[in-house]
Every structure is written in C-alpha cells, then in structure tokens.
Amino acid sequence: MPKFTKELVDDLAKKLLIGLSEEENQMVLDEFAIIDENLRKVEDFPNIKEVTPMTHALDDFSFTLREDVATPSIPIEDALRNCDSKEGREVEVPKVVGGEN
Amino acid sequence: MDKTIEELHELLINKKITSKELVEEALKKSHEVEEKYNAFVTILDDAKETEVTDNLLSGIPFGIKDNYSTKDILSTGSSNTLKDYVPFFNATAVQKLLDAGAIPVNKTAMDEFGMGGTGTTCHTGIVKNPWDSTRMTAGSSAGSACAVAAGVYPYALGSDTGDSIRKPAAYCGIVGYKPTYGMISRYGLFPFASSLDHCGVLCRSVKDAAIVVDAMKGIDEHDMTSWDSRDIHLYESIDGNVKGMKLCYIKELCDSKNYPNASEELKSHLKNFMEKIELCKSLGMTVDEVSIDEKLLNALPSVYVAISCAEATSNMSNLTGIIFGPRGNGKNYEEMMMDHRTKGFSPLIKRRFVIGSYILQKENQERYFKNAGRVRRMLVDAWKKLYETYDAVILPVSSGPAKHLDSDKDMLTKDTAVLEEHLQIGNFGGFPSITIPDGFVSDLPVALNITGNCYNDSKVLNIAYALESAMDYKNQIAKEVK
Numbered sequence: 001m002p003k004f005t006k007e008l009v010d011d012l013a014k015k016l017l018i019g020l021s022e023e024e025n026q027m028v029l030d031e032f033a034i035i036d037e038n039l040r041k042v043e044d045f046p047n048i049k050e051v052t053p054m055t056h057a058l059d060d061f062s063f064t065l066r067e068d069v070a071t072p073s074i075p076i077e078d079a080l081r082n083c084d085s086k087e088g089r090e091v092e093v094p095k096v097v098g099g100e101n
Numbered sequence: 102m103d104k105t106i107e108e109l110h111e112l113l114i115n116k117k118i119t120s121k122e123l124v125e126e127a128l129k130k131s132h133e134v135e136e137k138y139n140a141f142v143t144i145l146d147d148a149k150e151t152e153v154t155d156n157l158l159s160g161i162p163f164g165i166k167d168n169y170s171t172k173d174i175l176s177t178g179s180s181n182t183l184k185d186y187v188p189f190f191n192a193t194a195v196q197k198l199l200d201a202g203a204i205p206v207n208k209t210a211m212d213e214f215g216m217g218g219t220g221t222t223c224h225t226g227i228v229k230n231p232w233d234s235t236r237m238t239a240g241s242s243a244g245s246a247c248a249v250a251a252g253v254y255p256y257a258l259g260s261d262t263g264d265s266i267r268k269p270a271a272y273c274g275i276v277g278y279k280p281t282y283g284m285i286s287r288y289g290l291f292p293f294a295s296s297l298d299h300c301g302v303l304c305r306s307v308k309d310a311a312i313v314v315d316a317m318k319g320i321d322e323h324d325m326t327s328w329d330s331r332d333i334h335l336y337e338s339i340d341g342n343v344k345g346m347k348l349c350y351i352k353e354l355c356d357s358k359n360y361p362n363a364s365e366e367l368k369s370h371l372k373n374f375m376e377k378i379e380l381c382k383s384l385g386m387t388v389d390e391v392s393i394d395e396k397l398l399n400a401l402p403s404v405y406v407a408i409s410c411a412e413a414t415s416n417m418s419n420l421t422g423i424i425f426g427p428r429g430n431g432k433n434y435e436e437m438m439m440d441h442r443t444k445g446f447s448p449l450i451k452r453r454f455v456i457g458s459y460i461l462q463k464e465n466q467e468r469y470f471k472n473a474g475r476v477r478r479m480l481v482d483a484w485k486k487l488y489e490t491y492d493a494v495i496l497p498v499s500s501g502p503a504k505h506l507d508s509d510k511d512m513l514t515k516d517t518a519v520l521e522e523h524l525q526i527g528n529f530g531g532f533p534s535i536t537i538p539d540g541f542v543s544d545l546p547v548a549l550n551i552t553g554n555c556y557n558d559s560k561v562l563n564i565a566y567a568l569e570s571a572m573d574y575k576n577q578i579a580k581e582v583k
Contacts (some may be wrong), residue, residue, distance in 0.1 A: 004459065012458045015412070017421075017435065018451050019443035028452045031406075035456065035469070037404035041396065042472045044536040045479070053474025054141055054327075054481060057282035057531030058555060078189040086159035091424055093434050 002031055102126055102253045102315065102332050103578050106309045113153045118162030120150035120204070127162035127206045130253040138229040138251065140244035141169045142207040143175045153200045157312050157336075159202030164248050164257030165523075167208040168215055170289035172460055178291045179211045179223040182420045182445030185427065187280050192289025192408050194258065194300050194317040195325065199381075201316045206254065209244030213447050215262055215293040216413060217241055220269065222447050230272060231579035236503035239272040241265040245303045246273040250579040256304035260440070262293045263405055264498075264524035265537040266301045267550060272503035274538045274546030274577055276569075277303050278310040278562075280335075281555045282531025283328045285314065286321030294412035295326075297528040301569055305576040307537065307566040311335035331507040338559035343567040344385035346560075348551075349491045350378065352390045353398055354520050355488050366501035370547050373540040374497040377549055377568065379494065386568050393483055398519045400476045405474035405525045406453070407460050414457030420445070481530035488554035495551050496523060498536050502545035526551060535565045538574035544582045546574070 013020045022030070029072045042048060076089045085092040102123070104112070112118045131144045141164075153160040155472025163172060168178040170188035177183045190197065199205075210223040220228040220243025228243035230236040231251040239249050242259030246269035249257050259266035261279040279301035287298055302313040315336050320329040332492040357363055370426045381388050422429045422441030429440030446454070459467040487494055500520050527534035541547065551568075553561040569575050 009455055012455050014449070016454050016458055017439040018446065019439060019455060020451060020455070021448075024448050024451060027448065029453050031152055031452060032456050032459070033407055035403040038400055039407065039469055039472055042400050042404075044466070044478055045391050045396070045476075048472065051475040051478050053174045054478035054529070055474055057528065058326075061283075061326065066322060074189065081189060082186050084422070084426075084428035085496075092572075094421060094432060096434060 004029065004036065102130060102254055103576070104305050105576055106161060106312050109161050109255065110157045111324050120153055123160065124148050124150050124162055124204055124206065127254050130251070131207050131248070134231070134248055134251045134253055138231055138234065138247050138526050139226050140210055140251075140340045141207045142177055142179060142223075142225055142244070142246040145174065145206050145208075146206055151204055154167050156201045158198060158316055160204070162204045162206040162254045163198065164207050164209050164245055165195060165205050165257050166191075166211055166242055166245050166260055167497070168211060168260055168291040169258055170291070171195055171205065171208065174205075174300055176208065177224065178214045179225065180213045180334075180445060181224045182422065182426050182441065184224060186425060188289070190289065192398055195289065195321070197317050198313075200257075203316075205265035207248070208516065209242070209248055209257055211243055211245075212241035213450055214291060214413075214431065215241040215265055215577065216453060218265065218268060218451055220244075220261065222449050223505065224447075224498050229506070230503045232274065232581065233503065233583040234581070235505055235583055236545070237272060237400050237506055239269040239499075239503065241271050242277075242303060246270055246275060246277070249273070249303045250275050252578040255309055256302055259301050259303045260290055261299045261301050261528065261529055262297045262409060263522070266303055267524050267527075267534060268499060270303050270536045271538070271548030273496035274548075274574065274579060275303055276307060276310050276535065276537050277301070278314065278535040279527065279533070280314050280318065280532045280558050283324075283326045284318045284330050284558065286319070286324040286327040288314060288321055288323035292416040294409040295416060296412060297409060299528065299531075305578075307535070307562055308336065309337060309571050310535065311339055311562050328410055333558065335559055335562055339563055339566050341563065341567045341570055343564055345462065346386045346492045346564060347490065348381055348386055348388045348493055348495045348564070349391045349487055350391050350495050351389065351523075353395050354496055354523060355390075360518075361443055364501065366542050369542040370497055370501040373542065373547060374549055378495070379569065380571055384571060386564070389491070391487060397479055397483065398523070401480065401519055401525060402522045404473040404476045405522065406456070408477065410453040410457030411460045411470055412457070414454045414461065417454070435527075447536050477529045480526050484526055484530055484532065485554065492557070492560055493551050493553040495549060498524065498548040498550045502542045502547050527552045528535045531555050533561045537569050538564050538577065539572060540574070
C-alpha cells in the first residue's frame with residue numbers, strides 16, 4: 001500500500017481535478033493521520049474481519065423495481081438551463097478528439 | 102411568528118390574522134435576520150399568501166435549506182460550484198409542503214453541501230448564532246436553525262448526515278428532528294453521503310416537528326430507499342403518556358469523571374443533563390446507566406469521516422461546471438473542470454474529497470472503507486441490543502453550549518470527544534432522533550437528544566413531548582445575550 005505522502009495527496013487531487021494549496025495539502029495529511037491511527041486500532045478488534053460491513057442505514061432495506069415503462073423525458077431546454085455554454089440543443093465543449101486544434 | 106403551528110392555525114382559521122400578514126412579517130424578519138446573522142442565501146420577496154384550509158400548515162411561512170431543489174428558485178447548496186443553479190423541479194419534501202399550502206419565504210445558508218458542522222463554510226459567509234453572535238450556530242443546517250430560533254417562522258427544513266439538524270438545533274435552543282431513514286424521500290435533496298443522509302425539520306416544539314414530518318413523509322417512486330409510512334400518524338400519536346417507558350444513557354459519555362480536563366461549561370452541561378434524567382424518572386419512566394465498549398465509541402468520529410468522505414467523493418463527481426454550474430477556464434475540458442472545482446470548492450470539501458478518494462482506492466478499501474463499515478455495523482448492533490430492553494437512548498448533545506466562532510474549524514483532531522459526535526450513530530443505523538432544549542449554560546441554550554429504534558418515531562416523539570412539557574423551553578425565541 002503506498003504511503004500517504006504529500007506527493008500522493010497531490011496525485012489524488014489531480015485525479016479528482018482539484019487543485020490544492022500547500023496548506024490544504026498539509027491539512028489533508030494531518031486529518032488523515034488521525035483517521036489512519038483510529039482505523040488501525042480497529043484492526044485489533046476481536047473478530048473484526050468476521051463482521052459484515054454495513055452499507056445501508058436500514059437492515060430490512062428492500063425495494064421493488066418500477067415497471068419498465070417509458071415515461072416522458074425532461075425537455076432539453078430544462079436540462080440545459082443551467083449550462084453556461086450551449087449551442088441549440090447541445091452542450092458546447094472544446095474539441096475532445098483529434099488533438100487541440 | 103413566535104407562535105407554534107397549532108396556535109398560528111387557530112388564529113388563521115378564526116381570522117384573527119391573515120396568511121398575507123404572516124408572509125409580510127416573515128419577510129420583514131428575514132431581512133432583519135439576514136442583516137444581523139447572515140442566515141440566508143435567498144429571500145423570496147415575492148412570496149404570496151395561500152388559502153387557509155384545514156391543513157395545519159396552510160397559510161404559514163417556512164424556510165428551506167439551500168440543498169433542497171426548489172423549482173425556479175436558486176438552490177446553491179451554499180457552494181460556489183452551484184452559485185447560479187436554478188432547478189427545474191421541486192424536491193419531493195418541498196412539493197408536499199407546497200401541496201399542504203405552506204409558503205416558502207427563504208432559502209437558508211448551510212455548510213457547503215452539508216459537509217461541515219460549524220455554519221462557517223457557506224459561500225455567503227459565516228452564519229452567526231442569534232443568542233450570541235460571537236458563537237456558532239453549528240451546522241450544517243445553520244441558517245435554518247438561526248432563522249427558526251430568531252422567530253422568522255415556526256419551522257425550516259434541514260438535512261442530517263451526521264448531526265446537521267440536531268446539533269444546530271441544540272446550539273440555537275430549538276427542536277431538531279430527523280425521522281427514521283427513508284421516511285421522507287430524499288429526491289431533490291443534494292446528496293452528500295447517501296447511506297447517511299436524512300431529511301428533517303428544525304422547529305420550536307415537538308408537536309410542530311410531528312406536524313411538519315407528517316406532511317413531508319411518504320413513499321416516493323423517485324427515491325427507492327423511501328418506504329410506506331401511511332399507517333404512522335406522528336401528530337395524532339402524541340399523547341404524552343410515557344409511564345413505564347424505559348430509557349438508558351451511556352456511562353462513557355455522561356460521566357464527568359471521564360473528562361479530567363472538563364471545562365466549567367461541560368461540567369454544568371452534564372450536571373444539567375443528569376437533573377433531566379431525574380425529571381424523566383419523575384414522569385414515570387425508568388432510566389438506567391449502561392456501558393458501551395469505549396474502544397468502539399472512540400472509533401466513531403474517524404469511521405464517520407471515512408464513510409461520509411468516501412460516499413461524498415463519488416456523489417459529487419458530477420460537479421464539473423460543464424453541464425451545469427459556472428464554466429471554468431481552460432483550453433480543454435479537463436482544465437475547465439479543474440478550474441471549476443479548484444475555485445468552487447472550499448478547502449474543507451477538497452480535503453474530504455481527497456481523503457474519500459484515498460479510502461476508496463482498491464488497495465485501501467479493506468483497511469479503511471470496509472473496516473469503517475464493520476465498525477458502523479458493530480455500533481448499530483450495540484444500539485439495537487439496547488433497544489431490545491429500552492425504548493430509547495437519551496444523551497446530552499455536544500459538550501456544552503455553542504462554541505465560539507474561532508474555536509473549531511471542522512478539523513478532526515486527536516482530542517475530538519465522542520460526546521461531540523455520538524449523534525452520528527443515529528445516521529449509521531437510520532434511527533429516529535430528536536434534540537430538544539434542556540436548559541442553559543453560560544446563559545446559552547443546551548440540549549439533550551432522544552434516539553430510538555427504526556420506525557419507532559412515535560415513541561421517540563412522545564418521550565420528547567413529555568419532557569418538553571415538563572420543562573420551560575418549548576417554543577423559545579432567541580434572546581440575544583451578546
């Protein structure tokens with residue numbers, strides 16, 4: 001497992017498309033050190049590996065899938081109303097294939 | 102606006118006041134509260150009265166936390182990444198209140214996307230506590246708590262992923278209630294950590310909490326985690342009869358001997374809480390002290406951060422500024438997204454995304470994400486074990502009254518007391534949980550919390566109602582002490 005370092009923090013931030021200042025990077029390291037310490041202690045809990053991780057708030061969580069019936073989609077105008085850059089019915093972005101030109 | 106929903110309804114029905122007058126008063130107060138405490142993202146100056154019907158909520162103004170989608174009304178989640186975002190639909194909970202004839206008059210400021218607990222990370226600035234403007238409201242439902250406590254209206258919507266309704270309610274001297282997970286649809290609520298997110302209400306009395314949640318709840322085809330609660334009638338089930346009910350409190354959290362460096366405020370808070378335990382007994386309830394493994398409790402804050410950060414990282418990956426949100430600068434889409442996210446998110450959010458991402462890396466999942474889920478299971482099982490014997494767990498909220506604004510920057514520190522974070526267990530297990538004011542320390546309100554087993558909302562509200570009725574803090578409006 002790679003050590004949680006300043007470089008790793010920067011790499012993760014880059015993958016998340018987030019820029020971090022030096023100060024923010026250090027805050028991540030400081031906060032994570034506490035989480036790491038506490039979760040390492042968890043590994044010493046007796047039989048911890050036999051516990052099934054809880055992923056939902058309700059134990060009796062159940063749901064029924066809706067009928068597979070087509071319903072009207074939202075109007076394109078509504079879908080695009082919060083888009084800063086659009087052309088007609090499409091979102092406008094820089095060219096993503098074939099290089100930058 | 103200093104009255105309960107029942108009282109306002111009575112006045113409306115008897116034509117002693119009009120809905121128009123209430124709206125005008127709520128808007129006037131909104132501007133005053135905004136000026137003094139910075140509680141709102143948007144004030145809806147064009148809000149109009151509604152017809153008064155038999156519905157208790159008709160004709161009465163309310164507030165909406167800014168992470169609820171509101172059709173044609175700015176909904177920012179208090180984030181610069183959505184500073185101009187205007188939804189084209191209403192969240193189900195909001196729509197149900199509109200259908201009841203309730204009138205939204207403002208959108209309340211919050212910690213960005215609900216990811217803070219201080220009320221200091223809103224993109225519109227810090228929300229101040231109406232009891233003492235040098236203190237926090239707590240968060241994330243900061244503006245809702247502030248506005249209800251200041252008497253803008255009888256209730257406002259909140260959301261609660263860790264304690265985001267129940268802690269600000271405590272700091273502002275009001276009631277904060279999150280029902281069982283899924284009782285209220287989350288459709289249209291900006292997601293933070295989906296397995297922990299709850300909708301709920303901040304108000305000034307237990308009956309008001311019941312009235313509002315009765316109106317908001319119900320199964321919703323747009324939220325597959327919602328469930329059918331048509332047989333649950335919260336308001337009607339409140340009768341104050343708690344004789345024979347059994348409560349417990351956790352020794353490790355409530356015994357002042359566990360805090361060798363306790364402040365005077367903490368000592369007073371715990372002493373006050375123990376007096377309320379005696380009050381419970383005088384009302385005919387039995388109350389036992391029980392113990393929970395301290396190691397398990399101590400893991401709580403880190404487990405919460407691990408789970409919530411991991412879920413948030415995933416949930417908020419759609420905030421790119423491409424399809425919605427302010428478009429970032431850059432010569433390709435990646436640079437645009439990076440510019441949007443770097444400028445848009447506060448340092449707290451960025452930090453938590455990075456931690457969440459690390460935890461979710463394949464090689465780290467076992468040690469962090471899965472172990473956090475295991476501890477979540479163990480804590481929930483421990484509470485469910487208590488519910489085999491007890492009707493509810495009663496505990497003090499936080500370590501005293503509202504903290505000073507310069508004292509806590511939402512950083513998880515080594516000395517983070519479990520006392521500050523224990524309400525998160527209510528989110529881990531989806532338990533119904535209500536905070537009510539239970540006294541004053543340093544002239545500021547303090548509170549206790551009652552949490553019961555899933556689906557036992559009526560029982561939890563009844564206990565809270567009985568206690569509220571035996572104390573003097575029902576429907577209190579903030580009196581500025583500083």
